[in-house]
Amino acid sequence: ETGVTQTPRHLVMGMTNKKSLKCEQHLGHNAMYWYKQSAKKPLELMFVYNFKEQTENNSVPSRFSPECPNSSHLFLHLHTLQPEDSALYLCASSPAAGGPSNEQYFGPGTRLTVT
Amino acid sequence: DAKTTQPPSMDCAEGRAANLPCNHSTISGNEYVYWYRQIHSQGPQYIIHGLKNNETNEMASLIITEDRKSSTLILPHATLRDTAVYYCIVRGNTDKLIFGTGTRLQVFP
Numbered sequence: 001e002t003g004v005t006q007t008p009r010h011l012v013m014g015m016t017n018k019k020s021l022k023c024e025q026h027l028g029h030n031a032m033y034w035y036k037q038s039a040k041k042p043l044e045l046m047f048v049y050n051f052k053e054q055t056e057n058n059s060v061p062s063r064f065s066p067e068c069p070n071s072s073h074l075f076l077h078l079h080t081l082q083p084e085d086s087a088l089y090l091c092a093s094s095p096a097a098g099g100p101s102n103e104q105y106f107g108p109g110t111r112l113t114v115t
Numbered sequence: 116d117a118k119t120t121q122p123p124s125m126d127c128a129e130g131r132a133a134n135l136p137c138n139h140s141t142i143s144g145n146e147y148v149y150w151y152r153q154i155h156s157q158g159p160q161y162i163i164h165g166l167k168n169n170e171t172n173e174m175a176s177l178i179i180t181e182d183r184k185s186s187t188l189i190l191p192h193a194t195l196r197d198t199a200v201y202y203c204i205v206r207g208n209t210d211k212l213i214f215g216t217g218t219r220l221q222v223f224p
Contacts, residue, residue, distance in 0.1 A: 002160070033210065043159070043214040056210060090158050097210050103149070104212060106158030 003027040004107035006091050012113045013081065021076040021110045023091030031097035032074040033104060034066060035090040043090070049074060050097035081114045088112075119203045124219040127197075133190040135218050137203030140184040146207040148179060150188045151214075152199040159202065159214070162188065193222045 003026045013019050025032065034046040048056035049068040063085075065077040074091055088111055092104040120138040127133040139148065149164040163170055163177045165186075170177045176189040190197055202217040 002158070004158075031210070042216065043212065045211050048210045088156070092158075099208060102210075103161045103164060105161055109156075109158050111156070 002105045002107065004091060004093055004105050006089075006107040006110050008110060009108065010111045010113075012115060013078070014115055015081060015083070017081075018077070018079040020078065021089055021091075021112075023074040023076075023107055025072055025074075025091075025093040025105075025107075027093055027105060029093040029095050029105075030071050031094045031102075032068060032071070033092040033094075034074065034076055035092065035106075037088040037090060037109070039087075047076075048097050055097055078112075081112075083114050086112055086114045119205055119215055121201070121203050121215065121218045123216065124221070126221050126223060127190075127193045129195060129222055129224050130192055133193040133197065133220060133222070135188040135190075135201050135203075135220065136185065137188070138185045139203070139205045142183050142205050143207065146205045148177065148183075148186050149204040149206055149212070150175070150177065151202045151204065151212070152197075153202070153217075154196075154199040160199075162201075193220075195222050195224065198222045 005024050007022045031050045036044045046060045047066045052068050063080050067075040088109045090109045091107040094102045094104045147164050150162040151159040153159045163175050165177045179186045200217040200219050202214050
């Protein structure tokens with residue numbers, strides 16, 4: 001148990017559906033992250049939020065829309081996804097973004113399948 | 116961020132020390148060495164990090180060579196639950212954790 005929870009743990013959705021992934025951290029951290037892990041590929045950073053402000057978007061398609069209402073919660077809104085978006089989506093948090101000594105703690109992930 | 120090189124796989128007997136090497140010959144002065152592990156289908160787990168001094172915590176020890184071009188993660192008494200993929204990451208002043216392919220450690224009874 002890392003102090004970072006994600007729901008749902010598994011999600012199957014059609015290409016025309018709209019769904020949201022939720023992440024919550026209980027560590028008092030100020031930075032939160034979304035990562036994508038596809039089969040046979042390394043982990044890819046998608047978005048970074050620091051004190052509720054988005055500080056990084058790594059050229060993520062607009063069908064992925066993040067939301068950070070406060071430092072403890074992070075959402076990833078999904079719409080009109082493609083089958084190649086099927087992956088493990090991981091949330092992480094850290095005390096603050098930036099700086100080289102800033103360990104990130106990961107949640108268990110949401111396994112997303114787009115049909 | 117500097118690139119790291121790790122062996123693709125290693126075996127270790129239960130109860131023995133597991134020594135996982137990592138080369139990072141292009142590391143620069145402000146970059147830290149981080150270690151994470153990922154057990155199948157779970158989120159990565161932070162293990163330890165360091166800059167130039169050796170570090171130890173309840174999970175592992177990190178030995179960094181004096182020239183900082185390589186490091187070794189030591190799990191002092193490996194258990195079956197330590198079977199995982201171990202990632203060595205060099206990280207500077209960026210939020211990006213660049214995960215490579217890591218070392219798949221298999222602990223056997």
